[in-house]
Amino acid sequence: MSQVDTEVRPSNFIRNIIDEDLETGKHTKVHTRFPPEPNGFLHIGHAKSICLNFGIAQDYQGQCNLRFDDTNPEKEDIDYVHSIQEDVQWLGFQWAGEICYSSNYFDKLHQYAVELINKNLAYVCFLNSEETREYRGTLKVPGKNSPYRDSSVVDNLALFERMRLGEFKEGECALRAKIDMASPFMCMRDPIIYRVRFAHHHQTGDKWCIYPMYDFTHCISDAIENITHSLCTLEFQDNRRLYDWVLDHLDDFQADNRTRQYEFSRLNLEYTLMSKRKLNDLVVNNVVTGWDDARMPTIAGLRRRGYTAASIREFCKRIGVTKQENMIEVAMLDACIREELNEHAPRAMAVINPVKIIIENYPEAKIEEIMAPVHPNIEEMGKRPLAFSREIFIDADDFREEANKKYKRLVQGKEVRLRNAYVIKSERCDKDYEGNITTIYCTYDDETLGKNPSDGRKVKGVIHWVEASTAKNAEFRLFDRLFTDVNPAAADSIEDVLNPNSLVIKQGVVEANLMHAKAEKTYQFEREGYFCADNKDSSCDHLVFNLTVPLRDTFA
RNA sequence: UGGGAUAUCGCCAAGCGGUAAGGCACCGGGUUUUGAUCUCGGCAUCCCCAGGUUCGAAUCCUGGUAUCCCAGCCA
Numbered sequence: 256m257s258q259v260d261t262e263v264r265p266s267n268f269i270r271n272i273i274d275e276d277l278e279t280g281k282h283t284k285v286h287t288r289f290p291p292e293p294n295g296f297l298h299i300g301h302a303k304s305i306c307l308n309f310g311i312a313q314d315y316q317g318q319c320n321l322r323f324d325d326t327n328p329e330k331e332d333i334d335y336v337h338s339i340q341e342d343v344q345w346l347g348f349q350w351a352g353e354i355c356y357s358s359n360y361f362d363k364l365h366q367y368a369v370e371l372i373n374k375n376l377a378y379v380c381f382l383n384s385e386e387t388r389e390y391r392g393t394l395k396v397p398g399k400n401s402p403y404r405d406s407s408v409v410d411n412l413a414l415f416e417r418m419r420l421g422e423f424k425e426g427e428c429a430l431r432a433k434i435d436m437a438s439p440f441m442c443m444r445d446p447i448i449y450r451v452r453f454a455h456h457h458q459t460g461d462k463w464c465i466y467p468m469y470d471f472t473h474c475i476s477d478a479i480e481n482i483t484h485s486l487c488t489l490e491f492q493d494n495r496r497l498y499d500w501v502l503d504h505l506d507d508f509q510a511d512n513r514t515r516q517y518e519f520s521r522l523n524l525e526y527t528l529m530s531k532r533k534l535n536d537l538v539v540n541n542v543v544t545g546w547d548d549a550r551m552p553t554i555a556g557l558r559r560r561g562y563t564a565a566s567i568r569e570f571c572k573r574i575g576v577t578k579q580e581n582m583i584e585v586a587m588l589d590a591c592i593r594e595e596l597n598e599h600a601p602r603a604m605a606v607i608n609p610v611k612i613i614i615e616n617y618p619e620a621k622i623e624e625i626m627a628p629v630h631p632n633i634e635e636m637g638k639r640p641l642a643f644s645r646e647i648f649i650d651a652d653d654f655r656e657e658a659n660k661k662y663k664r665l666v667q668g669k670e671v672r673l674r675n676a677y678v679i680k681s682e683r684c685d686k687d688y689e690g691n692i693t694t695i696y697c698t699y700d701d702e703t704l705g706k707n708p709s710d711g712r713k714v715k716g717v718i719h720w721v722e723a724s725t726a727k728n729a730e731f732r733l734f735d736r737l738f739t740d741v742n743p744a745a746a747d748s749i750e751d752v753l754n755p756n757s758l759v760i761k762q763g764v765v766e767a768n769l770m771h772a773k774a775e776k777t778y779q780f781e782r783e784g785y786f787c788a789d790n791k792d793s794s795c796d797h798l799v800f801n802l803t804v805p806l807r808d809t810f811a
Numbered sequence: 812u813g814g815g816a817u818a819u820c821g822c823c824a825a826g827c828g829g830u831a832a833g834g835c836a837c838c839g840g841g842u843u844u845u846g847a848u849c850u851c852g853g854c855a856u857c858c859c860c861a862g863g864u865u866c867g868a869a870u871c872c873u874g875g876u877a878u879c880c881c882a883g884c885c886a
Binding site for chain 2: 266267271290291292294324326327329330380383384387388391392393394395396397398425426428429430431438439440441442444447449450451452466468469470473487489490491492493494495496518520525531532573574575577578579580581582583584586587589590591593597598602631632661663664672673674675676678703705707714716717718719779781782783784806807808809810811
């Protein structure tokens with residue numbers, strides 16, 4: 256674990272509520288839950304919720320359940336239940352006991368629905384979806400009662416049973432809670448709590464053809480699991496009335512310290528989509544290579560990109576938890592990963608746009624070994640060997656035939672320091688018919704290894720390099736934001752705001768030490784940025800490095 | 812006059828009647844064989860607006876304004 260995890264606990268309005276509940280004795284322990292629907296991969300927005308729920312459980316010595324909110328089989332898939340478990344654990348959290356599923360409670364949920372019918376608080380309605388909408392009224396005009404609202408308990412019991420038995424078609428009827436068609440809360444205008452769906456469920460198979468709705472299920476699931484604080488996002492604020500109504504009317508849930516729902520604002524990140532549906536579109540339309548494409552804001556994508564679990568946790572800590580709408584700058588995320596990697600990532604040299612240098616006064620067959628620190632500020636990380644010879648590669652961007660004094664790299668006729676090695680001076684260069692520089696001819700000063708020129712010459716620039724004969728070829732995947740608009744979700748069409756340069760692939764070279772770079776191992780390629788070996792495509796034969804984040808660059 | 816929420820620095824965010832924390836970003840100085848790191852310093856006389864209460868208000872009251880959410884048999 257990074258040391259960032261050991262710092263002071265976060266403080267936010269939810270923790271304040273918990274502190275109070277503990278002080279007043281309303282609760283003696285806290286029990287939260289993270290309740291994703293298995294209809295897509297988890298993204299960084301879920302990370303915020305995960306860190307909140309599991310973080311609270313951790314800090315208060317409580318428990319946090321992982322519960323799949325699987326009440327809509329048509330949209331869900333077993334693959335997602337697997338990926339979600341993996342992502343939660345990769346983030347560094349472990350749920351309490353067995354994994355929970357809302358579908359575990361289908362039998363109980365059914366009984367509770369019957370209880371409501373028996374209390375004359377639910378009825379089977381045969382209005383179709385269009386009629387239901389018309390009867391519901393609008394934001395400003397109250398709805399009107401369904402003609403089926405006053406059916407007898409006996410009839411409703413029979414009808415609901417027939418629904419369960421599959422005697423009605425999908426959409427033909429639904430079970431509704433009898434609340435108030437004139438309520439200012441739209442969700443209280445006799446909400447549907449059970450609908451007919453002849454769908455195969457990934458957990459319950461074909462046992463059911465009626466499935467409970469979210470509002471009916473969630474509160475009961477929380478109550479069954481003895482959740483104390485049910486945390487969700489702001490758009491469920493109105494739904495809280497229904498959450499409470501359902502539990503208020505069921506005999507099993509009358510304890511005054513029963514579960515309560517609290518809402519916080521969801522994460523919005525500049526330039527990124529945060530809806531599973533829209534992310535799914537990107538996958539389906541091959542805009543990206545999959546849910547774990549390194550440009551995706553999914554946990555799997557961030558991981559593949561080189562983000563560490565600790566950096567994501569730190570990010571979630573820094574953004575805080577409030578009820579205010581927000582739009583977090585990407586700079587915040589960048590800062591978190593840079594902070595960690597600056598301290599922990601081994602340094603290495605990689606040339607992304609190679610151009611050859613021939614050091615004419617260096618002995619022809621000679622290859623010498625130079626020992627370089629793995630980390631410039633942390634000696635304990637040791638040293639690594641670097642080959643050096645007459646022929647090396649430097650980046651094409653690090654050489655110019657002419658330049659002003661602000662350019663601190665190699666200039667024709669001038670000197671520059673090769674990182675960890677000698678001072679060289681360029682004499683001339685070859686170009687191809689298009690004018691591209693193909694070879695740069697230099698001389699080196701053999702007394703400058705590990706020290707400055709004895710005559711007091713000042714060499715201002717330092718550039719990185721890789722020895723030619725030992726260099727390993729490598730593919731560099733240079734990622735940029737997927738969208739050109741800060742808020743792609745607000746765009747009319749996603750295609751309009753797609754960044755055509757979100758992925759640029761370069762073929763270059765890396766120092767030989769990286770030949771066995773392990774998947775997801777991150778390095779700092781000096782003067783370039785942090786890169787990690789791709790967890791799917793990189794191998795000794797074909798090295799592939801993903802740009803996690805470039806180095807901070809304050810140079811105009 | 813549908814209802815529910817939210818308004819503190821460019822972006823986040825503490826603050827809970829006693830005189831504006833912190834982070835990110837940004838701007839300067841220093842160190843540096845990464846234009847990185849590190850380091851030193853700067854960065855809200857003011858808290859959406861207008862009144863009011865108070866010795867004292869970002870915090871309390873009144874009235875405005877702005878923004879977000881709700882009319883799926885989605886979650």
